[in-house]
Amino acid sequence: MISTGEEVLHGDITDTNAAWLSRVLFEHGFSMTRRTTVGDQLDMLAKEIEHCSLTADVVIVNGGLGPTTDDLTAQAAAVAADVGLELSEHWVEEMKAKYAKLSRVMPETNIKQAMLPEGAELLDNPVGTACGFAMHINRAWVFFTPGVPSEFKVMTHGQILPRLAQNYDDVQAKDCHRLYTFGLSESGIGQTLQALKLPEGYELGYRSSLPFIEVKIFCPRGHQEAAHIRQQVITLLGDNIVSFGQPLLEEVADKLVKTDYRLTVCEQMTGGFLVNWLHYSEAVQPRLNHAWVLGEHNIDEQQEPLAAVLAMATAAQENQTHDRQGGSRLILASGTLNEGQVAVALSTPAGTWAQLITTKRRYASRDFRYVVSTVMLDMLRRWLSGKEVIGQYESLQRVGDIYIPANEG
Amino acid sequence: MISTGEEVLHGDITDTNAAWLSRVLFEHGFSMTRRTTVGDQLDMLAKEIEHCSLTADVVIVNGGLGPTTDDLTAQAAAVAADVGLELSEHWVEEMKAKYAKLSRVMPETNIKQAMLPEGAELLDNPVGTACGFAMHINRAWVFFTPGVPSEFKVMTHGQILPRLAQNYDDVQAKDCHRLYTFGLSESGIGQTLQALKLPEGYELGYRSSLPFIEVKIFCPRGHQEAAHIRQQVITLLGDNIVSFGQPLLEEVADKLVKTDYRLTVCEQMTGGFLVNWLHYSEAVQPRLNHAWVLGEHNIDEQQEPLAAVLAMATAAQENQTHDRQGGSRLILASGTLNEGQVAVALSTPAGTWAQLITTKRRYASRDFRYVVSTVMLDMLRRWLSGKEVIGQYESLQRVGDIYIPANEG
Numbered sequence: 056m057i058s059t060g061e062e063v064l065h066g067d068i069t070d071t072n073a074a075w076l077s078r079v080l081f082e083h084g085f086s087m088t089r090r091t092t093v094g095d096q097l098d099m100l101a102k103e104i105e106h107c108s109l110t111a112d113v114v115i116v117n118g119g120l121g122p123t124t125d126d127l128t129a130q131a132a133a134v135a136a137d138v139g140l141e142l143s144e145h146w147v148e149e150m151k152a153k154y155a156k157l158s159r160v161m162p163e164t165n166i167k168q169a170m171l172p173e174g175a176e177l178l179d180n181p182v183g184t185a186c187g188f189a190m191h192i193n194r195a196w197v198f199f200t201p202g203v204p205s206e207f208k209v210m211t212h213g214q215i216l217p218r219l220a221q222n223y224d225d226v227q228a229k230d231c232h233r234l235y236t237f238g239l240s241e242s243g244i245g246q247t248l249q250a251l252k253l254p255e256g257y258e259l260g261y262r263s264s265l266p267f268i269e270v271k272i273f274c275p276r277g278h279q280e281a282a283h284i285r286q287q288v289i290t291l292l293g294d295n296i297v298s299f300g301q302p303l304l305e306e307v308a309d310k311l312v313k314t315d316y317r318l319t320v321c322e323q324m325t326g327g328f329l330v331n332w333l334h335y336s337e338a339v340q341p342r343l344n345h346a347w348v349l350g351e352h353n354i355d356e357q358q359e360p361l362a363a364v365l366a367m368a369t370a371a372q373e374n375q376t377h378d379r380q381g382g383s384r385l386i387l388a389s390g391t392l393n394e395g396q397v398a399v400a401l402s403t404p405a406g407t408w409a410q411l412i413t414t415k416r417r418y419a420s421r422d423f424r425y426v427v428s429t430v431m432l433d434m435l436r437r438w439l440s441g442k443e444v445i446g447q448y449e450s451l452q453r454v455g456d457i458y459i460p461a462n463e464g
Numbered sequence: 465m466i467s468t469g470e471e472v473l474h475g476d477i478t479d480t481n482a483a484w485l486s487r488v489l490f491e492h493g494f495s496m497t498r499r500t501t502v503g504d505q506l507d508m509l510a511k512e513i514e515h516c517s518l519t520a521d522v523v524i525v526n527g528g529l530g531p532t533t534d535d536l537t538a539q540a541a542a543v544a545a546d547v548g549l550e551l552s553e554h555w556v557e558e559m560k561a562k563y564a565k566l567s568r569v570m571p572e573t574n575i576k577q578a579m580l581p582e583g584a585e586l587l588d589n590p591v592g593t594a595c596g597f598a599m600h601i602n603r604a605w606v607f608f609t610p611g612v613p614s615e616f617k618v619m620t621h622g623q624i625l626p627r628l629a630q631n632y633d634d635v636q637a638k639d640c641h642r643l644y645t646f647g648l649s650e651s652g653i654g655q656t657l658q659a660l661k662l663p664e665g666y667e668l669g670y671r672s673s674l675p676f677i678e679v680k681i682f683c684p685r686g687h688q689e690a691a692h693i694r695q696q697v698i699t700l701l702g703d704n705i706v707s708f709g710q711p712l713l714e715e716v717a718d719k720l721v722k723t724d725y726r727l728t729v730c731e732q733m734t735g736g737f738l739v740n741w742l743h744y745s746e747a748v749q750p751r752l753n754h755a756w757v758l759g760e761h762n763i764d765e766q767q768e769p770l771a772a773v774l775a776m777a778t779a780a781q782e783n784q785t786h787d788r789q790g791g792s793r794l795i796l797a798s799g800t801l802n803e804g805q806v807a808v809a810l811s812t813p814a815g816t817w818a819q820l821i822t823t824k825r826r827y828a829s830r831d832f833r834y835v836v837s838t839v840m841l842d843m844l845r846r847w848l849s850g851k852e853v854i855g856q857y858e859s860l861q862r863v864g865d866i867y868i869p870a871n872e873g
Contacts, residue, residue, distance in 0.1 A: 062841045064499060065490065066483020074475020081474065088508060090473060090501040099497060106515070262476045320757075326749070327739035330757045334735035335830060348729075348739050348755040421744060 058092045059118040084226040100131035108192040118202030120185035133172040136192045140170045146186050178214040232272040232285050235298045238448030266426045308338040310439040316385045320346040321367045324389040329428040358377045358391035361411045364390040368402040387431045401434040408444040410456035467501045468527040493635040509540035517601040527611030529594035531573045545601045549579045555595045562795040564610040585625040641681040644707045649856030656860040675835045717747040719848040725794045730776045733798040738837040769807035770820045777811040796840045810843040819852040819865035
C-alpha cells in the first residue's frame with residue numbers, strides 16, 4: 056500500500072485507512088507486506104509506484120485524487136506507467152450529475168478529477184467526485200483510491216475486493232471471531248492458549264487496548280470446526296472473557312435492556328469516567344437514572360474506603376427523590392481515600408457487593424480510572440449474567456470484599 | 465524512516481513513533497520524505513534498508529532490536545551492508561549491569577541484543593536493554609533504534625539529533641509556536657491568515673483535532689520577528705484562540721489555581737464528559753467541588769432549555785450542603801430537551817450567563833458532547849480572563865442568551 060499526502064507523512068493525520076485496509080485484506084485472505092507513505096511530490100510518488108510495481112502482485116495507492124494542485128496521483132501513475140492522461144467523458148457526466156442533484160454547477164477545477172492515465176480502468180465512486188482507477192504497471196495490478204475514509208472504504212468493498220476475489224479465486228477468505236478479555240496479560244493469555252491444537256488454516260491474534268486484550272481467532276470462512284475452537288478458548292480463559300464480538304459496554308447494554316433496571320452511578324474515585332463511558336451507548340443512556348461525581352472531600356474521611364463506598368451505595372439506594380420513572384434500581388459506586396486502594400460496589404435488589412482493590416502495576420491516573428470503571432461494569436455484567444459478582448483479575452489485587460444481602464441492609 | 469513489526473504493519477498498533485519523529489525532525493530543520501512499514505521478514509527488511517540507503521541521506525530504522533527470534537533488524541542491517549555480525553562486549557557488560565541493579569541475572573537470550581553488524585557504531589540506550597547502532601550503507605547514514613516509544617525518544621534526542629546537527633551544521637533548527645483555536649473552520653483560518661506577510665523561513669501549519677484546530681507558526685530558531693508574527697495571528701483570529709502552547713484544559717487550570725474558586729458541574733446534556741475531562745488535570749481535580757450528571761428525565765420538561773439550565777445553575781449555587789471547604793463557587797451547567805438545542809450556563813459570584821446553541825453540522829453524540837463541554841470550559845476561561853463570557857463561534861449558531869446579575873438572581 057502507498058499512502059500519499061504531507062499531512063499523513065508528517066503525522067498531523069493518523070493513517071486510519073492503512074490499518075483498516077490491512078485488517079480487511081487479511082480477513083479476505085490477502086496479506087499486506089509493505090506500506091509506504093510519501094508526500095505530495097510528483098517524482099517521489101511516481102518512483103514509489105514504479106518501485107512497488109516491480110515487487111508486489113497488487114498495489115493499492117491511497118489519496119491525492121482531489122481537484123487541487125497538490126493532488127498528483129493520476130499524474131504520477133501516468134509517469135510510472137509511461138503513458139499520457141486522457142479525459143474520461145463518462146466521469147465528467149457523472150460529476151455533473153452529482154452536482155446537479157445538489158442544484159449546483161460543477162466547478163471547472165473538477166475536470167481534473169476525470170483526467171486518467173491512458174488505458175486505466177475507471178473505478179466508480181458512488182459517494183464522492185474522486186473516481187478511482189486500476190491499471191497494470193510492470194508485474195503489479197495497481198489500484199488508485201481516494202483518501203477520504205468513507206469513499207476509500209466503499210471503493211475497497213465495492214470495486215477492489217470483488218476484482219481480487221475473481222482474479223485470485225484460490226485465496227481463501229477468513230472468518231474472525233473476537234473475544235474481549237479483561238484482567239489477564241497478553242503473555243499470560245498466550246501461554247494459556249498454547250494448550251490449543253489449532254486446525255490447519257487457523258491462527259490466533261491479539262490486540263491490546265488498555266484495559267482489554269482482544270483475542271482474535273482467524274479461520275477459513277464458514278469452517279465448521281470454528282465453534283468448537285471458540286468454545287475451547289472460552290473454557291481456557293474462563294470468565295475473564297467479558298464480551299463476544301463486541302466491546303464490554305455493548306455486552307452490558309444488551310443484557311440491561313432485557314431487564315427493567317435503571318442505573319445510578321456514584322463516582323467519587325472514577326471522577327465521571329464511567330458515566331461518560333456509559334453515554335457512548337445509546338441503549339444505556341435512557342436507563343441512566345442519576346449519576347454523581349463527588350469531590351475528594353465529600354467522602355467521610357473517618358471511614359474505611361469499603362465502608363464509605365457501601366455508605367454511598369446505600370445512600371443512593373435510599374434516595375428516591377430523583378427517581379421518577381420507577382423500575383428497580385442498580386447502583387455502581389467507586390471511592391478511594393488514597394491513590395492506592397480503591398473500593399467499588401454494586402448494589403442490587405438482591406443485595407450489595409463491594410470489593411477493595413489495589414493494582415500490581417503503576418497506572419496513569421486516567422488509565423487507572425478506566426481500569427476501575429471496567430471492574431464496576433464487569434461486576435454489573437456478571438450480576439446480569441447470573442455469575443459470581445466478584446471476579447478474579449490477574450492484573451489487580453483484591454484486598455477485601457463483602458456481600459450484604461438486601462434484607463440485612 | 466523504516467518501521468518494522470507485524471503488529472504495526474497490520475494496524476494492531478498505531479505507529480506513534482513515526483508521527484512523533486516526523487514532527488521532531490521538522491522542528492530541527494529536517495524533512496521526512498518517505499516512511500515505510502514492513503513486517504518481521506528478514507529479506508523484506510534487508511531489501512527495504514538497501515533500497516532506502518540508495519535514495520535517502522539519512523535513514524532511521526525503528527523496531528526489531530528485542531531479544532526474541534522475530535527481532536531481525538540487526539541481521540537485516542548486516543545483510544543490507546553485506547557484513548557479518550559481531551558481539552559488542554561493551555554492551556554485554558552494560559546489560560549485565562542493568563540486570564544487576566534489579567538484583568537479577570541477565571537471561572542468555574539477551575546476548576542477541578549485543579550482536580551488531582561489523583563496523584557499526586553503538587548508540588547508547590540509557591533506559592533499556594536494546595542498544596541502537598549507526599552505520600553508513602551506500603549513500604545513506606542509517607540509524608537503528610528500539611521500538612519502545614520511551615527508548616526511541618531518548619535515543620533520538622540523546623544520540624541521533626546531536627549527530628545530525630553536527631554533520632549538517634547548515635541546517636537551521638526551527639521554533640514552533642502553537643495556538644489552539646475553537647469555533648473556526650480550517651479553511652476559514654487559512655483564508656484569514658492569507659493576510660499575513662510571512663518573513664523568509666516562516667511557515668504555517670494546521671492540525672485539526674476536533675473540536676480544536678491547532679495553528680503552528682514555524683520560524684528559524686530564536687528569530688526576533690516571531691513574537692511580532694505571533695501577535696498578528698492572535699489579532700487576526702481574535703478570541704477564538706482559546707490557549708497558547710497548551711490545550712484549553714491546562715489554560716483554564718493555570719487561571720483557576722490563581723483564584724480561590726471551586727467548581728461545580730451539572731451535566732444533564734454533556735453526560736459526564738466535562739467532569740471526566742476536568743479530571744485529566746491534576747491541578748483542577750482538587751478544585752472540583754461537586755459534579756452531577758442527571759438522566760434525561762430529571763430536567764423539568766415544562767421549561768425551556770435556557771430556563772431549565774438557569775434553574776440547575778441556581779439550584780447548584782444554593783445547595784451548600786456538599787460544600788464543606790468554602791471558597792467562592794463557580795457553576796457550569798448543560799441541558800437539553802431535544803438533540804438540536806442545547807443550553808449552557810456559567811454561574812459566578814458576579815452573575816449568571818447562559819446561552820442556547822445549535823450546531824450547523826451534524827455531530828456524532830460523543831463529538832457533540834465534546835463540543836458543548838468545550839463551550840462551557842471556554843465560558844469559564846473567558847470569565848477568568850476578564851473577557852466577554854459569550855463568545856462568537858463560527859461553527860455554532862447562538863439562538864439566544866441571557867445575563868442575570870447576582871443581586872437580581
